[in-house]
Amino acid sequence: xxxxxxxxxxxxxxxxxxxxxxxxxxxxxxxxxxxxxxxxxxxxxxxxxxxxxxxxxxxxxxxxxxxxxxxxxxxxxxxxxxxxxxxxxxxxxxxxxxxxxxxxxxxxxxxxxxxxxxxxxxxxxxxxxxxxxxxxxxxxxxxxxxxxxxxxxxxxxxxxxxxxxxxxxxxxxxxxxxxxxxxxxxxxxxxxxxxxxxxxxxxxxxxxxxxxxxxxxxxxxxxxxxxxxxxxxxxxxxxxxxxxxxxxxxxxxxxxx
Amino acid sequence: xxxxxxxxxxxxxxxxxxxxxxxxxxxxxxxxxxxxxxxxxxxxxxxxxxxxxxxxxxxxxxxxxxxxxxxxxxxxxxxxxxxxxxxxxxxxxxxxxxxxxxxxxxxxxxxxxxxxxxxxxxxxxxxxxxxxxxxxxxxxxxxxxxxxxxxxxxxxxxxxxxxxxxxxxxxxxxxxxxxxxxxxxxxxxxxxxxxxxxxxxxxxxxxxxxxxxxxxxxxxxxxxxxxxxxxxxxxxxxxxxxxxxxxxxxxxxxxxxxxxxxxxxxxxxxxxxxxxxxxxxxxxxxxxxxxxxxxxxxxxxxxxxxxxxxxxxxxxxxxxxxxxxxxxxxxxxxxxxxxxxxxxxxxxxxxxxxxxxxxxxxxxxxxxxxxxxxxxxxxxxxxxxxxxxxxxxxxxxxxxxxxxxxxxxxxxxxxxxxxxxxxxxxxxxxxxxxxxxxxxxxxxxxxxxxxxxxxxxxxxxxxxxxxxxxxxxxxxxxxxxxxxxxxxxxxxxxxxxxxxxxxxxxxxxxxxxxxxxxxxxxxxxxxxxxxxxxxxxxxxxxxxxxxxxxxxxxxxxxxxxxxxxxxxxxxxxxxxxxxxxxxxxxxxxxxxxxxxxxxxxxxxxxxxxxxxxxxxxxxxxxxxxxxxxxxxxxxxxxxx
Ligand SMILES: Cc1cc2nc3c(=O)[nH]c(=O)nc-3n(C[C@H](O)[C@H](O)[C@H](O)COP(=O)(O)OP(=O)(O)OC[C@H]3O[C@@H](n4cnc5c(N)ncnc54)[C@H](O)[C@@H]3O)c2cc1C
Ligand code: FES
Numbered sequence: 001x002x003x004x005x006x007x008x009x010x011x012x013x014x015x016x017x018x019x020x021x022x023x024x025x026x027x028x029x030x031x032x033x034x035x036x037x038x039x040x041x042x043x044x045x046x047x048x049x050x051x052x053x054x055x056x057x058x059x060x061x062x063x064x065x066x067x068x069x070x071x072x073x074x075x076x077x078x079x080x081x082x083x084x085x086x087x088x089x090x091x092x093x094x095x096x097x098x099x100x101x102x103x104x105x106x107x108x109x110x111x112x113x114x115x116x117x118x119x120x121x122x123x124x125x126x127x128x129x130x131x132x133x134x135x136x137x138x139x140x141x142x143x144x145x146x147x148x149x150x151x152x153x154x155x156x157x158x159x160x161x162x163x164x165x166x167x168x169x170x171x172x173x174x175x176x177x178x179x180x181x182x183x184x185x186x187x188x189x190x191x192x193x194x195x196x197x198x199x200x201x202x203x204x205x206x207x208x209x210x211x212x213x214x215x216x217x218x219x220x221x222x223x224x225x226x227x228x229x230x231x232x233x234x235x236x237x238x239x240x241x242x243x244x245x246x247x248x249x250x251x252x253x254x255x256x257x
Numbered sequence: 258x259x260x261x262x263x264x265x266x267x268x269x270x271x272x273x274x275x276x277x278x279x280x281x282x283x284x285x286x287x288x289x290x291x292x293x294x295x296x297x298x299x300x301x302x303x304x305x306x307x308x309x310x311x312x313x314x315x316x317x318x319x320x321x322x323x324x325x326x327x328x329x330x331x332x333x334x335x336x337x338x339x340x341x342x343x344x345x346x347x348x349x350x351x352x353x354x355x356x357x358x359x360x361x362x363x364x365x366x367x368x369x370x371x372x373x374x375x376x377x378x379x380x381x382x383x384x385x386x387x388x389x390x391x392x393x394x395x396x397x398x399x400x401x402x403x404x405x406x407x408x409x410x411x412x413x414x415x416x417x418x419x420x421x422x423x424x425x426x427x428x429x430x431x432x433x434x435x436x437x438x439x440x441x442x443x444x445x446x447x448x449x450x451x452x453x454x455x456x457x458x459x460x461x462x463x464x465x466x467x468x469x470x471x472x473x474x475x476x477x478x479x480x481x482x483x484x485x486x487x488x489x490x491x492x493x494x495x496x497x498x499x500x501x502x503x504x505x506x507x508x509x510x511x512x513x514x515x516x517x518x519x520x521x522x523x524x525x526x527x528x529x530x531x532x533x534x535x536x537x538x539x540x541x542x543x544x545x546x547x548x549x550x551x552x553x554x555x556x557x558x559x560x561x562x563x564x565x566x567x568x569x570x571x572x573x574x575x576x577x578x579x580x581x582x583x584x585x586x587x588x589x590x591x592x593x594x595x596x597x598x599x600x601x602x603x604x605x606x607x608x609x610x611x612x613x614x615x616x617x618x619x620x621x622x623x624x625x626x627x628x629x630x631x632x633x634x635x636x637x638x639x640x641x642x643x644x645x646x647x648x649x650x651x652x653x654x655x656x657x658x659x660x661x662x663x664x665x666x667x668x669x670x671x672x673x674x675x676x677x678x679x680x681x682x683x684x685x686x687x688x689x690x691x692x693x694x695x696x697x698x699x700x701x702x703x704x705x706x707x708x709x710x711x712x713x714x715x716x717x718x719x720x721x722x723x724x725x726x727x728x729x730x731x732x733x734x735x736x737x738x739x740x741x742x743x744x745x746x747x748x749x750x751x752x753x754x755x756x757x758x759x760x761x762x763x764x765x766x767x768x769x770x771x772x773x774x775x776x777x778x779x780x781x782x783x784x785x786x787x788x789x790x791x792x793x794x795x796x797x798x799x800x801x802x803x804x805x806x807x808x809x810x811x812x813x814x815x816x817x818x819x820x821x822x823x824x825x826x827x828x829x830x831x832x833x834x835x836x837x838x839x840x841x842x843x844x845x846x847x848x849x850x851x852x853x854x855x856x857x858x859x860x861x862x863x864x865x866x867x868x869x870x871x872x873x874x875x876x877x878x879x880x881x882x883x884x885x886x887x888x889x890x891x892x893x894x895x896x897x
Contacts, residue, residue, distance in 0.1 A: 031533040125436035129429035137386035144397030
């Protein structure tokens with residue numbers, strides 16, 4: 001295949017970036033999108049340039065490291081697919097592709113297609129856990145979890161934290177990411193004691209990071225490579241409201257520990 | 258130097274309990290006086306850092322990814338073993354211990370393995386308490402499956418994403434400690450050197466992968482949980498960033514590297530599709546529970562569509578050769594048999610490097626729905642990569658490098674021969690001997706991190722507290738380590754040759770796969786020994802790393818990793834050459850039974866080979882730890 005690529009180049013955070021155009025040839029339809037970029041990078045290096053920086057690690061769609069906007073779509077045109085699992089056979093010979101980083105205030109660009117998603121970790125820090133010290137747990141089968149509930153938790157826990165939801169949202173909202181974690185832990189019996197604190201503190205952190213609000217566009221779920229459902233957001237909103245009503249302590253007072 | 262395992266003597270069943278009672282504890286008020294560095298945030302590192310934080314130590318945690326949650330453990334699919342005997346099918350701690358020693362072809366340390374089997378049960382409790390959504394039965398109890406050659410159902414799983422869910426559990430525990438201020442997290446930070454003062458590991462030198470800042474971090478002990486080095490072969494199932502740098506830098510500073518040649522080649526991976534290939538994708542071996550492996554009986558049929566080959570013209574070679582275990586033989590055996598049929602010209606798909614894994618019978622027996630339930634996400638992944646629908650046509654699979662049993666040598670306390678350097682998870686030479694059983698790596702990583710190191714490190718810190726002098730940034734050893742990293746970085750940037758780090762990596766990987774891969778022989782290993790130094794010399798003359806060291810530079814990161822692989826490769830070949838026996842994943846063609854199975858030589862090789870660094874290109878020094886077997890009887894492994 002031959003392709004024309006317009007790739008976002010930006011030396012560092014704060015710089016004004018721009019698209020740079022490259023043509024690549026002899027791309028195998030069986031190669032993945034990132035393997036196509038590998039070929040581009042080898043060529044750039046050969047010609048004395050600096051390769052395009054992009055994040056990736058597992059290349060199996062599970063670590064959530066990769067992510068770029070391809071022709072306006074987070075992770076490209078194939079549903080339920082991360083960029084690393086997208087294959088070139090989904091494109092046509094001669095296609096023109098625009099490749100950009102996730103764009104969101106809370107995800108500053110570090111270089112080219114690489115962004116800083118540290119905000120996601122800080123949302124988890126605020127309450128995305130069940131406090132269970134190593135060695136303190138009762139026998140695993142003493143906690144019964146019905147299959148339906150376990151499946152529901154697993155559906156939400158499948159989130160890979162890639163940030164496509166934020167990139168796709170017109171408000172750059174992190175609702176789907178946050179809601180997935182609140183749902184995963186909130187439906188399980190083990191997650192009940194901290195459920196209110198979790199909802200309050202995670203939502204507060206999400207706002208503090210500068211993510212936008214949700215105005216029900218649904219783009220997030222549309223691009224989510226793991227099919228996290230919008231119902232998680234409805235659930236989070238319920239948990240959050242309930243937690244605010246019964247709040248007895250100031251926000252973020254009971255994190256960590 | 259005599260290598261001492263420091264394992265307690267006496268009855269094996271109570272060894273760990275007695276050891277925990279005998280070793281020193283640090284009282285809670287004193288814990289915060291100690292600083293611990295943990296490199297790596299996979300299952301082993303995240304579990305350790307979180308637990309150290311909970312205990313009250315001051316912890317600094319490092320990973321090269323942008324978030325600790327992305328460590329390679331995230332990719333594990335199939336499951337985690339534990340001797341819970343929830344299935345009531347005769348499992349026990351002793352059986353898991355026995356299976357693991359036997360599966361490792363009698364090349365692991367009994368006492369470590371026994372402890373691993375013991376604490377396996379605590380891991381499941383811990384994970385469930387954290388909210389890990391393991392598969393459940395309708396009654397709400399945990400579900401188990403049988404996995405990779407085990408005759409009992411002891412594997413816990415969370416769909417095809419067990420590693421992800423276990424890692425998220427450990428990551429969330431870690432984030433909780435970061436929020437509480439006990440752990441400081443340094444993501445996108447690569448360890449490039451170990452700092453050794455007075456013979457003890459006292460810190461590391463890192464490079465900030467965004468700003469390029471090179472910095473020293475000092476502590477009372479250093480824990481490496483930096484994963485395996487399967488990417489030595491370039492193509493493997495490991496994440497692209499997996500590397501040996503942390504372990505190799507420690508090796509150069511005196512830590513012994515044990516059994517480097519023990520590599521696990523996983524039988525069920527998607528075959529290579531072309532030159533562009535950048536990594537290989539594993540299809541969980543749980544698929545072998547329901548899939549049947551076959552190739553055409555006749556060479557002439559390999560070009561035909563699988564549906565056109567009649568049942569009687571198919572060779573279900575694993576079922577034929579190993580009637581008791583069938584498609585569930587251990588990984589090394591399944592892999593070698595695949596290679597054998599492909600070498601005989603009966604392989605299918607591009608280049609004849611593939612065998613079928615066929616679900617047609619299972620679909621007929623159980624219905625498509627049941628198969629979808631079990632393997633839906635794996636089938637989808639397969640289709641996405643190959644463009645073939647495994648519900649309609651059999652999968653094509655081929656072995657690929659997957660896991661490295663070798664690693665830094667550690668004693669029973671998981672401490673290397675360098676005092677103060679602890680090594681956990683896949684990075685150590687571990688409990689798997691010459692071959693790891695499926696679903697046992699997750700178990701070992703979490704056992705090391707949650708339940709072993711937190712005790713043994715306390716013992717070290719308290720015992721050494723009076724001897725350890727404070728080390729500050731102006732200590733000559735610290736300055737030396739910093740200078741080493743600065744110089745190396747500048748050297749990469751200034752060679753200005755013609756070839757990219759990736760091109761060297763690919764070439765090295767191909768050489769390793771061909772000469773040190775699934776089957777090894779003296780001539781091939783000697784050839785590798787001769788060719789590796791030449792490639793390394795070219796690397797240092799003809800490498801091109803564009804850009805600068807002062808910002809995000811992925812070529813520079815790769816160059817550092819490839820440089821270390823080029824040194825490890827030689828040690829790997831040396832180890833494989835010296836071990837003139839076959840055992841587990843190490844198959845020496847010169848040493849096989851009349852039926853072509855791996856033939857051990859217990860009289861000559863019943864030891865751990867721990868290598869001491871002696872300079873680049875110089876012959877390393879071999880230290881042997883003899884292995885004693887009091888409980889498990891050494892037999893020729895047989896899965897017939
Ligand atoms: C595709 C796949 C599937 C698997 N499935 C299973 C399974 O079903 N069951 C099972 O038991 N095992 C499985 N395994 C094996 C298992 O996943 C690994 O052995 C295990 O997760 C390793 O964990 P770890 O904590 O030792 O290291 P890793 O998870 O590899 O973590 C290494 C950490 O070290 C960091 N690091 C490395 N080098 C540096 C450096 N120089 N500086 C800073 N940080 C560094 C990384 O950032 C990372 O955080 C699978 C492996 C693969 C590849
Ligand atoms: S690289 Fe891991 S999800 Fe794409």
